[in-house]
Amino acid sequence: MTELDERKAAVLRAIVEQYVDTAQPVGSQTVTSMTGLGVSAATVRNEMSLLEREGYIAQPHPSAGRVPTDRGYRYYVDHLAGAGQLPAVERRRIVEFFSSATFVMDQLLAQTSQLLAGVTSHAAVVVGPELQAVMVRAANLVMLQPRVVLAVVVLSNGSVEKEVVAFEDDLSENDVADASARFARQFAGRRLADVAAPVGECLPDDRARAHSTAAHRVGEIVNRSCIALQTRLEQHQSEPLYVGGTSRLAAEHDAFVTTSTSRLLELLEQHVVLASLMRELLGPGLTVSIGSENTSVDLRECSLVLAPYLVEGEQAGTVGVLGPTRMDYRKAQAAVFTISQQLGRQLSR
Amino acid sequence: MTELDERKAAVLRAIVEQYVDTAQPVGSQTVTSMTGLGVSAATVRNEMSLLEREGYIAQPHPSAGRVPTDRGYRYYVDHLAGAGQLPAVERRRIVEFFSSATFVMDQLLAQTSQLLAGVTSHAAVVVGPELQAVMVRAANLVMLQPRVVLAVVVLSNGSVEKEVVAFEDDLSENDVADASARFARQFAGRRLADVAAPVGECLPDDRARAHSTAAHRVGEIVNRSCIALQTRLEQHQSEPLYVGGTSRLAAEHDAFVTTSTSRLLELLEQHVVLASLMRELLGPGLTVSIGSENTSVDLRECSLVLAPYLVEGEQAGTVGVLGPTRMDYRKAQAAVFTISQQLGRQLSR
DNA sequence: CTTGGCACTCGGTACGATTGAGTGCCAACG
DNA sequence: CGTTGGCACTCAATCGTACCGAGTGCCAAG
Numbered sequence: 001m002t003e004l005d006e007r008k009a010a011v012l013r014a015i016v017e018q019y020v021d022t023a024q025p026v027g028s029q030t031v032t033s034m035t036g037l038g039v040s041a042a043t044v045r046n047e048m049s050l051l052e053r054e055g056y057i058a059q060p061h062p063s064a065g066r067v068p069t070d071r072g073y074r075y076y077v078d079h080l081a082g083a084g085q086l087p088a089v090e091r092r093r094i095v096e097f098f099s100s101a102t103f104v105m106d107q108l109l110a111q112t113s114q115l116l117a118g119v120t121s122h123a124a125v126v127v128g129p130e131l132q133a134v135m136v137r138a139a140n141l142v143m144l145q146p147r148v149v150l151a152v153v154v155l156s157n158g159s160v161e162k163e164v165v166a167f168e169d170d171l172s173e174n175d176v177a178d179a180s181a182r183f184a185r186q187f188a189g190r191r192l193a194d195v196a197a198p199v200g201e202c203l204p205d206d207r208a209r210a211h212s213t214a215a216h217r218v219g220e221i222v223n224r225s226c227i228a229l230q231t232r233l234e235q236h237q238s239e240p241l242y243v244g245g246t247s248r249l250a251a252e253h254d255a256f257v258t259t260s261t262s263r264l265l266e267l268l269e270q271h272v273v274l275a276s277l278m279r280e281l282l283g284p285g286l287t288v289s290i291g292s293e294n295t296s297v298d299l300r301e302c303s304l305v306l307a308p309y310l311v312e313g314e315q316a317g318t319v320g321v322l323g324p325t326r327m328d329y330r331k332a333q334a335a336v337f338t339i340s341q342q343l344g345r346q347l348s349r
Numbered sequence: 350m351t352e353l354d355e356r357k358a359a360v361l362r363a364i365v366e367q368y369v370d371t372a373q374p375v376g377s378q379t380v381t382s383m384t385g386l387g388v389s390a391a392t393v394r395n396e397m398s399l400l401e402r403e404g405y406i407a408q409p410h411p412s413a414g415r416v417p418t419d420r421g422y423r424y425y426v427d428h429l430a431g432a433g434q435l436p437a438v439e440r441r442r443i444v445e446f447f448s449s450a451t452f453v454m455d456q457l458l459a460q461t462s463q464l465l466a467g468v469t470s471h472a473a474v475v476v477g478p479e480l481q482a483v484m485v486r487a488a489n490l491v492m493l494q495p496r497v498v499l500a501v502v503v504l505s506n507g508s509v510e511k512e513v514v515a516f517e518d519d520l521s522e523n524d525v526a527d528a529s530a531r532f533a534r535q536f537a538g539r540r541l542a543d544v545a546a547p548v549g550e551c552l553p554d555d556r557a558r559a560h561s562t563a564a565h566r567v568g569e570i571v572n573r574s575c576i577a578l579q580t581r582l583e584q585h586q587s588e589p590l591y592v593g594g595t596s597r598l599a600a601e602h603d604a605f606v607t608t609s610t611s612r613l614l615e616l617l618e619q620h621v622v623l624a625s626l627m628r629e630l631l632g633p634g635l636t637v638s639i640g641s642e643n644t645s646v647d648l649r650e651c652s653l654v655l656a657p658y659l660v661e662g663e664q665a666g667t668v669g670v671l672g673p674t675r676m677d678y679r680k681a682q683a684a685v686f687t688i689s690q691q692l693g694r695q696l697s698r
Numbered sequence: 699c700t701t702g703g704c705a706c707t708c709g710g711t712a713c714g715a716t717t718g719a720g721t722g723c724c725a726a727c728g
Numbered sequence: 729c730g731t732t733g734g735c736a737c738t739c740a741a742t743c744g745t746a747c748c749g750a751g752t753g754c755c756a757a758g
Contacts, residue, residue, distance in 0.1 A: 027750065040700075042701055048752090059752085062708060063749095063750070064751070064752090065751065102513060103494070104513050137491045137499075138489065144452060150486075158493055162453070162509055164451060164507060246614055246618070247614035247615040247618060248611070250614055260599060261599035262598075269595070378720080388732090390732095394720085394721065394722075395722095395730095408721085410739065411721075412721065412740070413720070413739080
């Protein structure tokens with residue numbers, strides 16, 4: 001049950017690969033001519049009958065050929081797909097991309113998602129490293145309006161985080177300048193996460209309130225800015241997530257008869273949902289989630305191929321593609337794997 | 350030819366509104382019962398025959414009802430649609446949104462595009478103000494790596510622009526710090542555009558090269574950072590453009606039989622193309638571009654409804670929706686108008 | 699276990715008949 | 729002269745029938 005004999009495996013492989021190619025149910029004739037096993041169509045029919053009984057394939061209607069089930073794809077991915085190699089052209093394309101890629105994290109990730117979409121012809125998702133772990137290179141507070149301050153943090157990966165802080169009373173230029181200096185001192189050279197805890201350190205100034213209103217003002221500004229920024233980061237309001245090639249979804253439309261394309265587009269627009277979905281699925285290596293294995297109803301006709309990428313040995317983020325269950329898993333896995341490797345290498349340097 | 354008599358107009362209006370509602374060709378019966386003109390179906394048939402001869406309506410096939418042509422929609426928009434009022438619910442939704450909206454430009458625009466998409470049920474686009482005209486509130490240079498500097502500019506509207514600058518040799522902390530100070534001085538309190546010209550001012554330091562290598566280094570850093578930032582802004586590499594509700598396109602799919610949804614999604618992904626398209630169309634007030642009036646082939650079955658918004662009396666940007674030609678133009682125009690007004694007001698304060 | 703043969707199933711296509719919505723035209727009416 | 733009811737006509741859509749062919753399942757023979 002868990003292992004198929006060699007011939008059944010060959011038949012299943014042929015069915016999967018042919019179906020992925022043509023989108024047509026595959027008959028015993030086609031299989032015999034494809035596999036090159038020295039057996040007749042009748043034999044293949046017997047095998048197919050068994051494969052169907054065990055749930056690896058199904059017929060859309062009684063007199064049609066067979067179509068892989070999710071279980072069939074699963075077996076294919078686990079036992080038959082092997083380690084695919086990307087065509088040389090694609091490989092070169094990827095290497096070239098990374099050799100001339102930008103240093104700025106957010107741009108790099110956005111472009112990577114487009115690259116992956118281009119290579120696989122599916123929608124692609126790239127999740128960036130947790131911001132918490134990144135070093136702060138510069139930080140300051142900028143007064144936008146008399147009662148509005150913008151807290152800006154420049155990170156070592158080149159991305160910039162910002163959050164707006166509103167006050168009830170007008171602030172003075174000087175107070176903000178002082179606060180900015182203290183804000184900078186507090187953040188500079190630390191990891192974002194390490195600044196989370198010391199928020200408390202801002203508080204002591206509350207006691208200085210009686211002492212000096214100016215000092216109090218400054219303390220309050222710094223304090224609230226820290227909190228605002230931290231809240232934002234913790235709530236993942238700004239999930240560093242990039243989606244590329246959404247237009248590919250529509251091109252695959254024929255495959256998505258029941259689940260409408262628009263549902264999938266909505267899902268891809270909801271970064272928070274998408275990110276938690278991916279976190280849930282992600283394993284240490286290549287992960288493939290096929291059709292009904294997905295918890296989300298909208299994804300019952302889709303497959304995800306995901307892989308984490310490592311920066312300096314640590315899992316930093318995820319790359320993945322989203323396509324129909326009828327996808328070229330070898331190619332998708334090869335592309336996701338290659339790009340996750342390259343991206344990790346690029347970010348480690 | 351250019352003006353229809355009252356009854357023809359009523360017939361055309363009925364056909365447009367009914368067709369927008371039901372997506373079915375409209376027959377003479379339906380028109381008579383809708384309009385409440387005291388005339389029989391036969392009379393209406395005569396009128397329809399004339400309207401068809403003049404190109405306002407057409408029959409998909411000889412024994413079907415009539416469907417508006419692009420010209421018919423045009424007449425409807427120009428003479429019949431009138432000034433639509435948004436339902437109170439929608440109005441309230443918009444007002445509430447703006448009353449609790451963020452100060453930060455880029456977030457505001459992104460959310461506005463989603464709001465507009467939500468109200469109209471079409472894809473929506475918001476183009477932000479030209480960055481050139483915005484005041485710089487803070488600017489500095491941050492060393493990311495020994496040979497990589499990030500130029501960061503905080504604008505008065507709360508958005509942050511950045512550009513990476515790579516050097517051939519290692520830089521010293523001190524040089525970058527000096528450069529950052531000069532960079533800040535050069536930008537602070539000016540409009541971005543006003544910093545474009547003075548790039549030359551950075552140059553004189555070239556002559557100081559013989560004098561002091563350090564000074565030269567600093568000058569070079571500032572200089573190249575200015576140029577990098579300006580180049581980026583001029584080339585519109587970062588078109589401040591936000592697209593919302595792309596999933597609505599797929600929902601309208603039935604209307605887009607020939608032009609595939611995926612082509613439209615691609616178009617919306619290409620911000621540069623999209624922006625120039627909108628710039629080309631935009632007039633002083635509400636602009637509607639219908640089907641074949643669009644130059645782009647992909648848009649031949651779509652209509653655009655656009656309006657500029659004013660910040661302190663100046664045209665600052667554009668909001669618009671993209672939907673099928675068979676769209677509710679009254680509602681779309683009302684929504685685009687209301688939101689352009691509100692957005693302008695919000696940004697002017 | 700394999701194989702060729704054969705009956706069977708059923709989707710897809712082609713064809714014809716029927717239905718019904720909608721038109722265009724015309725003759726009559728006010 | 730504009731309006732109207734009547735009527736013949738057109739044509740998409742629907743349905744039933746027949747047919748073809750791909751594909752299967754089963755079985756008996758090798």
